[in-house]
Amino acid sequence: xxxxxxxxxxxxxxxxxxxxxxxxxxxxxxxxxxxxxxxxxxxxxxxxxxxxxxxxxxxxxxxxxxxxxxxxxxxxxxxxxxxxxxxxxxxxxxxxxxxxxxxxxxxxxxxxxxxxxxxxxxxxxxxxxxxxxxxxxxxxxxxxxxxxxxxxxxxx
Amino acid sequence: xxxxxxxxxxxxxxxxxxxxxxxxxxxxxxxxxxxxxxxxxxxxxxxxxxxxxxxxxxxxxxxxxxxxxxxxxxxxxxxxxxxxxxxxxxxxxxxxxxxxxxxxxxxxxxxxxxxxxxxxxxxxxxxxxxxxxxxxxxxxxxxxxxxxxxxxxxxxxxxxxxxxxxxxxxxxxxxxxxxxxxxxxxxxxxxxxxxxxxxxxxxxxxxxxxxxxxxxxxxxxxxxxxxxxxxxxxxxxxxxxxxxxxxxxxxxxxxxxxxxxxxxxxxxxxxxxxxxxxxxxxxxxxxxxxxxx
Numbered sequence: 428x429x430x431x432x433x434x435x436x437x438x439x440x441x442x443x444x445x446x447x448x449x450x451x452x453x454x455x456x457x458x459x460x461x462x463x464x465x466x467x468x469x470x471x472x473x474x475x476x477x478x479x480x481x482x483x484x485x486x487x488x489x490x491x492x493x494x495x496x497x498x499x500x501x502x503x504x505x506x507x508x509x510x511x512x513x514x515x516x517x518x519x520x521x522x523x524x525x526x527x528x529x530x531x532x533x534x535x536x537x538x539x540x541x542x543x544x545x546x547x548x549x550x551x552x553x554x555x556x557x558x559x560x561x562x563x564x565x566x567x568x569x570x571x572x573x574x575x576x577x578x579x580x581x582x583x
Numbered sequence: 584x585x586x587x588x589x590x591x592x593x594x595x596x597x598x599x600x601x602x603x604x605x606x607x608x609x610x611x612x613x614x615x616x617x618x619x620x621x622x623x624x625x626x627x628x629x630x631x632x633x634x635x636x637x638x639x640x641x642x643x644x645x646x647x648x649x650x651x652x653x654x655x656x657x658x659x660x661x662x663x664x665x666x667x668x669x670x671x672x673x674x675x676x677x678x679x680x681x682x683x684x685x686x687x688x689x690x691x692x693x694x695x696x697x698x699x700x701x702x703x704x705x706x707x708x709x710x711x712x713x714x715x716x717x718x719x720x721x722x723x724x725x726x727x728x729x730x731x732x733x734x735x736x737x738x739x740x741x742x743x744x745x746x747x748x749x750x751x752x753x754x755x756x757x758x759x760x761x762x763x764x765x766x767x768x769x770x771x772x773x774x775x776x777x778x779x780x781x782x783x784x785x786x787x788x789x790x791x792x793x794x795x796x797x798x799x800x801x802x803x804x805x806x807x808x809x810x811x812x813x814x815x816x817x818x819x820x821x822x823x824x825x826x827x828x829x830x831x832x833x834x835x836x837x838x839x840x841x842x843x844x845x846x847x848x849x850x851x852x853x854x855x856x857x858x859x860x861x862x863x864x865x866x867x868x869x870x871x872x873x874x875x876x
Contacts, residue, residue, distance in 0.1 A: 541676045545683055548649065554684070555651045562649050566677060 429473040437478050438486040439464070447483065449474060534570040543571055547578045556581050584614040584866065585650055586657045587685050589667045591621045592628040593756055593779075593793050595817045599659045601633055602736035604642050606859055612866070615642040619682060621666075622673040628794070635796045637739045646678050648685070653873060655866060656690045659733065660814075664690070665698040668705030686711050689869060691862065693733065694718035694726040695814060715865055722814050722840045729865065732858050733815040734850045737824055743800045749775035749789065751830075752802035754809065754818060756793065758783040763810040767832060775802060804828040807841070814840045824849050
C-alpha cells in the first residue's frame with residue numbers, strides 16, 4: 428500500500444526507465460520496494476497518485492547526479508591514496524619520482540612543453556623579470572631541460 | 584595597455600583596436616595591438632589592412648608577447664576572447680601561450696553578445712584575473728558595464744582620394760550579407776560588392792575582393808543592407824564623415840547599432856576624446872587599485 432503517509436521517494440533504476448525503486452516508511456525502518464512501471468498495475472497507479480511521472484524523472488536525475496559525485500569523490504580518493512593523482516596542496520614523497528619522469532622522458536613533447544612554459548610563466552618572478560632575452564629564450568626553448576635551465580637562471 | 588585582436592583583417596574590431604592604440608599612445612599611455620592572426624589569414628593581410636587605411640603603422644606585434652602580470656589587456660569586444668578559446672586547437676603553441684598570458688591578466692572588455700554560452704567558458708579556460716566591463720547600452724540595453732561607445736578615430740585616417748569607379752557600394756563579406764544584397768542588386772547596375780573569393784558569390788556581379796585600397800574613394804553611395812545584428816557599423820559612418828550618400832536599405836526595426844549609429848553625430852575630435860577618457864579613467868582606477876604606476 429503506497430500512500431502520502433508512508434512515501435519517501437521513488438526513482439527509476441534502469442536506463443530503459445521501466446523499473447522503479449520506491450522507499451517507504453515502516454515501523455522505525457525504511458523499506459525498499461521494486462516494481463515495474465506499468466500504469467495498469469494497481470501499485471503503480473497508487474504511486475502515481477503521490478509522485479507524478481515528471482517527479483519520478485526528476486528524482487532519477489538527482490539520484491544519478493549524486494551517485495556520479497559520490498563515485499568521482501571515491502575515485503579521486505583512491506587515486507590520491509595510490510599515488511596516481513596528486514593533491515596540489517600536499518606534495519608527498521611519491522610526487523618526486525613522477526616529477527623526474529615527467530622532466531626526463533619525452534623531453535620534446537609539445538603539449539608537455541606548453542604546459543611547462545605556461546606554469547613557469549605563472550611564477551611572478553619569471554613573468555615580471557626584466558631579463559627579456561631570457562624570457563624570449565624560455566618561450567623558444569625546444570625541450571624541457573632547456574626550459575628549466577632558463578627558468579632556474581631567471582629565479583636565481 | 585595590450586589591445587588584443589583575434590579577429591579577421593577585414594573586421595571592424597581590428598580597426599577600432601588600432602585606432603584606440605594610436606590615441607592612447609598620443610596621450611602618453613604606452614599601448615600596443617597584439618594580433619594573433621586568424622588561422623585562415625596571414626600576418627601580411629593585417630599589415631596591408633592597417634597600412635591601406637592609416638597614416639601610421641606602429642605599435643603592432645604579432646603572435647609573441649610576454650606581458651608582465653601588472654599589464655592591462657583591452658579587448659574591443661568579448662568575442663576577441665571567445666574566438667581565441669574556440670580556435671585554440673588551430674593556433675601554434677606560441678600563439679596560445681601569448682593568449683594565455685594576456686588573458687590571465689586583468690582585462691577590460693567591451694560588452695558584446697556573440698557567444699553568450701562560450702564566453703564564461705573562455706574566461707575560465709584563460710583563468711582571467713578580473714574583467715572590467717564597458718558597454719554601449721544603447722546597442723545592448725541588457726548589457727553590463729560602464730557606458731562606452733566604439734567611435735572611429737578619423738584623426739589617423741589616410742586622406743581619401745576621390746577615384747569613383749562605381750556608384751553604389753555593397754558589403755558582401757559573408758554569405759548572409761551576400762544573399763541579402765542579391766535581393767536588391769538588380770536595381771543598382773552600377774555597383775561594386777566588397778567580398779571574398781568564396782563559393783557563395785555570384786560571378787556575374789561586380790565582385791571586388793578585400794582588402795581594397797582607398798575603398799572610400801571608389802564609390803559615391805553606400806547601400807547599407809546588413810540583415811543581421813550590427814553592433815558598431817563603420818562604413819556608413821565613414822560615408823557620412825566624407826559627406827557621401829548612404830541608403831539605409833534594411834529593416835529599421837532591427838534593434839542594434841544600425842539605427843543607434845545612424846542617429847549619432849559624425850565623430851569629432853572632442854567626441855572621440857570625451858568617450859575614450861572613460862577608458863583612460865577606468866585604467867587609472869585599476870592601476871590605483873593594484874598600485875601600478
